[in-house]
Amino acid sequence: MKNTREATYSANFGVSICLHQKRLRKHAERLAGSRRALCAWLLVAFLSPLGGSAHAAGQSQIAFPGAEGYGKMALGGRGGAIVPVTNLNDSGPGSLRECVEMPGPRNCVFRVSGVIHLIKTLAVKGNGRLSILGQTAPGGGVLVTIDRVNSAKQHTPLLVKRADDVIIRHIRVRPRFSNAVRNVDGLTVEDSRRVYVDHVSTSWATDENFNAYSNTSDLTVAYSVFGEGLNKHSKCALLGSDPRMPQNISFWSNACISNRDRNPDDNHYGKSCIEIVNNVFFNAASEWGEVFSQRPGGTPIAFVGNYFKAGPSTNDVTYAINWNDTNSAAAPQIYQTGNVTWSPKGKSVVLIAPDTEQHLVDKPPCPLAISKVTSAEEAYEEVSRRAGAFPRDGVDERLIEGLAPIGTKGRGKMVREPGELPEIAQGEPYVDADGDGMADGVESQFGAKPGANDAWEDSDEDGWTNFDEFMQWLSEERVAGRYPQ
Template sequence: MYMKHLLLLLISLSFTWVNGQTPAFPGAEGHGRYVTGGRGGEVYHVTSLNDNMSEQGTLRWALNQPSPKTILFKVSGTILLSSPLKINKGNVTIAGQSAPGDGICIGNHPVSVNANNVIVRYLRFRMGDGDLANADGSDAFGSRDYSDVIIDHCSISWSTDECASFYGMTNFTMQWCLISESLRLSGHSKGPHGYGGIWGGKNATFHHNLMAHHDSRTPRFGPAVSTQTEENVDYRNNVIYNWGGNGAYGGEAMNINIVNNFYKPGPATPNGAKRGRILAYDKKIDLSAGDGFYPINNQWGKLYVSGNVVDNSTSSGSDITHCNNATNNNWPYGIYNQIHSRYSISAAEKEQMKRAIPYEKGWVTTHSAINAYEKVLEHAGASLARDDHDSRIIEETRTGTAQFKGLSEHNGKSTETVDGVTINWKSVGYPHWGIIDSHYDIRPADAPVDWTPWPILNSAEARDDSDKDGMPDAWELAKGLDPNDPLDGKQATLDAEYTNLEMYLNSLVATITSDQYEGGVGGTTSLAPQTAAKISMHPNPATKQLTIAGHAPMRSITIYNQSGIDCQSQAANGQTTSALELTKLSPGIYFIRVNYENGATHTEKIIKR
């Protein structure tokens, strides 16, 4: 009978892992959630804060060892690099939460992911501008044109270009990161910078991140040549504070969800319409046939925009109206009004930019924008042991303030000729509070002689680990494992999905993982109203149709396969019931998403046999 061929499993997608895939760790979400990293591989311990490839126990040495591997830390503190650090060997997990004490910071030079299948958690990347000869125009942490990467709970600051750029990525997630204080007049050869990041990719997710104190690119949605015709980005529940200059812009020919983000203007944010900026959308024009981006020449992308909030608490006068307008009407005030005046855009073109239903997001637990603001301030960054820098950034974001500003002698200047060379500093009206020029600009007035911008990270005594499998002896004994068996960390005897070593590493941050997603909704796209309206599904054996009954007027219904591909869509036209024809669907697992007229969504899983 038809009833036997259509088994409905009404299960919250927050807890559904399909096709036998295991998340990288509990709380891993988005398009990079199934990265395996170093699962089941060898364990290497970082025991020294030195930076020496030939010295066993350094991070650089550990990264150069064969993969798959998991890198753990038996020391806390700051690793001051002597040269850029590249993660060139994939199939690796770098577990910063394993450090005893206050955790790990990596400084002085940029760090990049140049490999596939990489997990990075609970680390700090604070580059600085102390060695511009070797780090001119560098990102503190970034990657481009790689796949299967997830960055979780990292703190990133003090870049001379962008703090955190990840684009051209495939199956990527950056989540719960704190990205702050890029350096504006730091000696970049191209002039003033101070940028947050370039973000994009083919199935790339950016959620629950904080960007604070950047002069521009918060973020710059950027296609890469490698992914320009397949860009699919989900951007939700991020908090953006104190943007200057252009703020968020770009998105040329990209497909982007912009959902439930929280924007808070600060002392560096311009007055006027930019106060309500969600995105200054753009396209590439007038490209020659030989240009690498010619395939997307003169093409707008499509955006799904919903539930974003622009906070008005730091504004006054007419700026309050700009914030309120953008909150109440995301599209006209946060998007359309931000597009450059050089474009003459018809009403029809505007409608073509607008996506009625969201793109596949890779299943992210979603909060309202206001709830996301609180969650991000509580948990973003290397929050297992927050350092003084992150604590200050959080407090400044919460209070709408900034303690420091740029101290470069070139602030206030336009052009200047030095040794016959004319330089455009573009700095009339600067400095602005929160936008610094060097990491040394944050030096307190009463700082001691031996002060350093890198926060002090105290180390604790590493726990005994007799067999060096990464799991402390006491923990192994408590779990019934053998502290003298070096192989049981690779086994999965405590859980069907994770190795015993992963179980230990996950336990170190279990409270944060649980708390950060509390109050969110899995498998939904917009929380307006706060909870998603549910649906009822009724198969009809005679007609081989599935009737969807909503609890409110429905706008549309879409069926996706496990890869997130849209297999079937139909308009519901405000009705509360709608019939789906399923005869063309092959046997397998599908997800049915209902989009309601009031902005709420709900998704259920079905198995067609």
């Protein structure tokens, strides 16, 4: 753990110097011609980590502009190498795996679109400080899948294991195994800290579409679509999977669609901070928000502004928030406010299960880490417009279309076999002649200079690096259906 902290501090030191380079020059220039100039330069440079910490309390050290929740301090690959992904191969030069397995801070920037057919799990394993930036891919973006059994049983397409400071954005993950191949997740985050999953789409897992396993903490899962886990073990998300310590997890603005249960499943130690905020849960069969309390202290959790909508596969009577007393070690602390249920004729989603009411508390067990909380109805519209990897592929288009407008009957079903992979449109990547990961044609919007590799400078002195600003702008452009030429 000490080595991890030291590496993080060293990385912050380097990033801080990059961010404050111009300011340091100005301080020295004002004092030029005297011994005080050198003293001032050295003092400010030496204290740059403190300066970086000050920014952490503001903007520039969170994962990206607009990041929220307990994972928002994920550094990702900030300050590191810009690594172009130039082919769809499982491994080798120019592959996504090559970027993921490189040492040191790095940022995977796609120069290609299409489907990556993996031979085995793509693992971010003990090697954090990584950003996978799917919004950079041209055309229809990037989808990763596995459909061949391997002897190592590495069938979950994407795994983050014992790797801190990881950011994953705008990636589609769709394994294609039958139910005979067990324990296949879409995306697993295991024993890792400061991880941000944003605009990710998964489907057809034989276990969970998303799994936060072991001592994973300081995690945000946001604006993602988790759909059609394979029956009978059809699960949206397992957030409390065999932890041995308190955890901090934010599950925010996601869509769980046509998963039988675990929408999501929570089972945590006391003194954890678990928040389920502004999500849309549609067409669960038997269980929605499941709260177990099998760990010392019991699960502390807040459900705020979520929309639970029954669908064709939903049992006649279900409970949106339900405590499961199996092997309970202590009473949970369940806070809920602003949650909404909706059911078509003949079905009923009851907000609180009768035996769960005794465990409701009158304030969140932890102050909410999500600051942008809306009503459940507003969340429904927001998630419908913006959740998932963009541009949406045919699977997400179908799932979101089936969700249907608020207050109307939706479409969906439980599935037992994976569907066909959607077509991913090809496209030309934006021009990046200077190799800084940014589109040359729009760099000036952020103060950057085409022809200069200035990704980690803060050219407009707004507290964000040029690269950070560009990547968030590009994410918004992709959601809006645009891509730079």
